[in-house]
Structure formats: structure tokens, C-alpha cells
């Protein structure tokens with residue numbers, strides 16, 4: 518029953534090579550409690566023949582004991598180990614499952630459905646390319662469906678598969694399916710999701726999950742698995758510029774100084790000129806050092822170490838970019854969407870720690886611009902932000918930070934807020950851009966913020982020159 522490829526027996530190296538070259542799709546499954554997430558994941562693995570014999574035997578045995586279904590085996594039991602851990606309060610918030618078919622490798626971020634777990638869903642979704650939104654055909658679009666879809670769009674996921682589950686309980690009715698589809702689209706059309714597809718399934722009976730169902734002759738859109746295997750993913754390709762947030766400066770001896778990090782966008786080659794932000798200092802790339810030796814080029818997503826021709830001052834939390842590329846914004850004030858994840862509410866004016874693109878900096882939420890109702894998408898004023906609430910806020914940091922809009926680049930546009938007292942992650946944030954509202958600032962604060970921004974810009978365009986001389990250039 519378990520997954521076999523003919524190549525494994527005949528040409529194991531060929532099999533491994535083929536496996537290595539398959540592309541990877543990361544997806545998240547979202548749904549309300551009992552919509553059938555566990556059953557669906559179990560069904561995907563089972564019907565793709567990805568379950569080992571001994572696992573199957575164990576589930577078959579447990580199914581006799583605990584089964585709530587009339588099926589031979591209860592596929593939800595496959596993922597139950599994790600649920601038990603959750604109930605015990607062990608903090609495995611998001612479970613990542615790995616599987617592969619002949620066409621693709623997959624990572625599923627499996628998140629709990631309860632409202633109180635919205636934060637985990639946001640965490641799991643932040644690295645995903647696609648979301649499966651499960652809807653129980655009997656109940657249609659629920660608050661959680663809207664909430665999850667909104668978070669999915671906020672996190673920049675462009676592909677959504679809406680799996681209308683439990684179709685067996687509504688007699689595989691085309692009319693019911695269309696009703697849910699229209700209800701969902703009425704909401705989702707207000708969101709920024711480019712690609713939405715609908716699949717009528719029964720996770721329990723296996724209809725349209727891996728095998729096409731004879732009970733939905735009116736449906737011609739492909740099984741859930743075939744869509745997962747074929748959806749074309751465009752990843753973070755919107756920013757055509759090089760970004761390397763420096764996570765670590767590696768200095769094993771006086772002769773070597775390497776800047777390590779994961780490339781958030783673009784590519785880089787030895788010999789190209791780079792700029793360090795926020796200082797604006799320039800140098801050229803000497804080498805791209807990796808575990809497999811020096812590389813002629815490095816791309817987004819790769820973890821690398823860069824060495825530079827000159828001894829310029831670059832520290833952890835700085836960003837290396839290529840000169841001539843579109844620059845990120847450098848500022849002490851920015852607007853951002855935040856998903857609040859802490860029991861104690863967000864308070865404007867309170868000092869928090871912010872981690873953005875590898876940089877850690879203190880700051881404050883100056884202003885909650887508006888809170889967003891995830892059901893209606895309506896905006897309302899707010900003094901505080903409670904657990905799971907989402908808002909547009911303005912943030913001031915005590916030092917300048919370099920960032921891009923999250924919609925351009927996830928790696929340099931996302932951040933977390935840390936509660937200084939408890940050290941807990943209090944929020945996930947997505948940068949919109951440099952703060953547009955300076956109304957709440959005092960004159961003194963305005964002058965201080967402007968000075969920092971001008972200083973950083975002057976250093977960027979005229980490195981090494983004094984501020985006075987740059988200002989003289991502008992005014993002459």
C-alpha cells in the first residue's frame with residue numbers, strides 16, 4: 518500500500534535525482550473545527566499511497582476502538598497524535614507534514630481550527646504559496662472561513678483552493694455547491710487573492726480528493742490533488758532587486774569576514790557593487806561562500822555567506838542590497854498591518870521590541886489607525902487590540918530600519934512584535950510603507966525623525982560627506 522516508485526528498485530540514484538529536482542509547494546489547510554481537515558490530510562496521504570504498512574495497520578486497529586465513522590479506517594486518526602499533544606497544552610502550534618508525489622514535493626502547515634488559534638494559522642501561513650480553505654457543505658461560509666481567507670490574503674497568498682467538504686451529506690448537490698461558491702466569492706472579491714478555485718469533495722469517502730468522483734458528473738475542474746500538483750506558483754518574484762538581511766557576521770579569524778543570511782529577493786554575483794543599509798557604505802562582492810564551495814551566483818531563498826572587497830562596517834541586522842537596484846525604504850516610522858497574538862492587549866505608546874529582516878530594535882505603536890472586522894472588512898477606531906484582532910497601525914522605532922512593503926517582498930516586509938516583559942511573540946506584522954500619518958507627533962519628535970531620515974539618505978547618496986555639505990548641494 519505504501520508509496521513505491523519503480524525507479525527505487527531499478528535506479529535509486531536516478532530516483533533521488535528526480536526527487537531532488539521536483540519543485541516544492543508549501544500549503545496550509547484552514548477550516549473550522551470538525552470541517553474535516555484531519556480526514557482530508559489523511560485521505561490525501563492514503564490515496565496517494567504515502568502511508569506505510571505498519572502505520573495503516575495501527576490505524577485500522579485504533580479505528581475499531583475509536584471509530585466514529587462507518588468506514589473501515591478512520592483517516593483522521595493519522596493526525597491525531599498531534600491533537601493529543603495540543604490538548605495537553607504542549608506548544609506544537611503548527612504541525613508541518615511532508616509528502617511527495619511523482620510531480621511535486623509538498624509541505625503542509627496543519628493548523629488548528631479554533632478561533633483562539635488564529636495566531637497559529639497566521640504563523641503557518643506566512644511561508645505558504647497556497648491555502649486550502651475547507652467548508653462544510655452543510656453550513657457554508659462561516660466566520661472562520663472569512664477570518665482565515667482575510668488572513669491568507671493579508672499574508673500575500675495568491676492561490677486558494679476552496680474545498681467544499683462533506684458533499685456526501687448534501688447528496689452531492691450541484692446547486693448547494695454553487696450556492697457556497699457564490700457566497701464565498703461575494704466575500705473574497707474584496708480581497709487580494711488572484712487565483713481561487715472550488716472543488717466539491719468528500720474527504721471521508723474520497724470523492725475528488727485524489728480520484729475523480731462519479732458522483733459529481735457536473736464538476737469538471739480536476740481533483741484536489743491534481744490542482745495541488747499543477748497550480749503554477751509565482752514566488753515573491755515581485756521584487757526584482759537584491760536583498761540580503763544580515764543574520765550573522767562570521768569572523769573566525771582576522772583574514773575572514775563573512776556576512777551570512779538568506780537572500781530575501783533577487784540574485785547576486787561576485788564583482789557586483791553592494792550597499793550596506795542603513796549606513797549606505799559601499800563595497801564589491803568578493804565571493805559567495807557556501808558549504809559546497811564558492812558560487813558564481815546566488816538566488817532568493819538561498820542561505821549564503823558573502824565576503825566583500827573592503828572592510829566596511831556591516832553588522833547583524835543590517836541589509837546588503839545591490840547598488841543601482843530599487844532601494845528599500847529606510848525610516849524610523851512605518852505603517853503596517855498587525856495580527857495581535859498575545860493575551861494581554863496591544864497598547865499604543867507602550868515600548869515593545871520589533872524584529873524586522875534580522876534587525877532587532879525597540880519602538881512603540883504610535884497609533885492604531887483602524888481595527889479591521891474580519892467578517893465585514895469594515896474599519897473601526899480602536900484604543901487597544903485584543904488577541905486575534907487585526908489592525909493597521911503606525912510604528913515608531915528608536916533607530917532607522919530598512920524595509921520593503923510586504924506585498925513586494927515577504928522577507929524584508931514582515932516583522933514580529935515581542936513583549937519586553939514576557940519575551941513572548943505578541944504580534945505578526947506586514948509593512949505597508951513609510952508612515953503616512955505624522956499628525957500624532959510633537960514638533961520635537963518630527964524634527965528628530967526627519968533628521969534621522971535625512972542623515973540616512975545623505976549617507977546613502979553621498980557616502981562619507983557631512984550632512985551640511987550634502988544640504989549645501991541641495992540648496993545651491
Ligand SMILES: Nc1nc2c(ncn2[C@@H]2O[C@H](COP(=O)(O)OP(=O)(O)OP(=O)(O)O)[C@@H](O)[C@H]2O)c(=O)[nH]1
Pocket residue numbers: 548549550551552553554555556557585586593600629630631682683684685686718719720721722
Ligand atoms: N460525512 C462526512 N463526514 C466527514 C467528512 N470529512 C470528515 N468527516 C467527519 O467529520 C468529523 C470531523 O472530521 P475531522 O477530520 O476530525 O475534522 P477536523 O477539521 O480535523 O477537526 P479539528 O482537528 O478538531 O479541527 C469526523 O467525524 C469525520 O469523520 C466527509 O467528507 N463526509
